[in-house]
Amino acid sequence: MEDQESREYVVFPEQAIKYLPEDWQHHLYALKREGQGVLETADDNLKILNRLVHAFPTMASLRYIQHRLASTKFEATMDWVLENDMLTLAFVTTYARLIDGGIGSGVSRSALPPELRPVHDKIIELRNKRYAHNAGHASITGQLEIGFEGGQFDISVNSNMGFHVGGALEWEPLVVFLDELMFHRLHAQLEKLKEKTGREWTFPSGPAPKWASSDTESSTVAEKGGTKAAS
Template sequence: MAKKEEPPEYVVFPEEAIQYLPEEWQEHILALKEEGQGVLEAADKNLKMLNRLVQAFPTMASLRYIHHRLSSTKFAATTEWALENDMLTLAFVTTYARLIGGGHGSGVARSALPAELRPVHDKIIELRNKRYAHNAGHDSITGILEIGFEDGKFDIGVKFNMGVHVGGALEWKPLVEFLDGLMFERLHAQLEKLREKTGREWIFPSGPPPEWVSSAPDTQEESLKEDSAREA
């Protein structure tokens, strides 16, 4: 059985300690430092672009997880379920808007989306702006104040109609998957530019995706299929 390769060991010490090392060590370390600084200076613009890009990665991960939670929810005719679904929808649309809007140049322009996904984007932004970020009269929620008068008293009643997507809209899934792939493509494009600029390989840490990142059908899609089968 092959022996498992041990990970390389690194020794870290302050720059001030270099002067106490043997002279040949000092020369070697300082030469490496000078070479590294030269490479970093030459790639400064690309590194700044990479830094702006990675600012969006935590938001992308949050969006994928929120969508997973939202699409996994199962309908229940209760107030608690409606509020839970609304809470997850709020988290989804605000996180989506933060990812698209970016900051530090890390956003995604509407024009970068495929034509078939742009109407989906528009609806999410409208939902965020008119229903969740502001009470601005989104057509999915209405409130009616009713006033009755009897025996010299006014009786006030309130009725609310609140539209919901059970587990989120089905068209949100391809949009989220596209954005995830776009972030991956942008990352590797920047790594390739760094390689071309410096003549060195640039390795970004990676690993297997979490269990909840799956291409399996969403819960609401499965429910629709089950309902169709029962009706047939």
């Protein structure tokens, strides 16, 4: 089988076909009609694939943010606390964006293994109550204290902010599962397209970046337009 990387493609506008030799024109128009016929039979599956592909960049971002969090080194400084909080904000909002989907590419809670659903619930609660809204999440509290002495009022704020150093340990297996889920969904659609059209359907692939690797040797669809998971 011809190696995918050795293939070369020439792209030119359809308007240029009329300047080619007549037998070339007939051949190219025949290919066009054939391709259009195949695409029409697979239209529903291609729409699903298109929605899925839109989720790939979000999955890659989620994997990268989780890597950044997991590799952070604790420092007892306010700068570090705010940096960690910023990455956590990025993680929970990106997770919510991936789960919600937006254009039909989301992941329902029921699609998660039972052991990962409590992790999912905590992330969504963190996103909704701490980051998307000031809705009284248990991890952050504040209390206004007012003192009166010498004829004047002194105001002070007593606040506490809880956080996971480098993110919760449970976040990584959840991200790895989602990575694998996206990979399997992609290949399930490619198989359905093959069954429906009788043609091979391939998707660009390549080595995963270092930040997408883990102890389980998982790789990501980030190099393929989204995410690929453990092989």
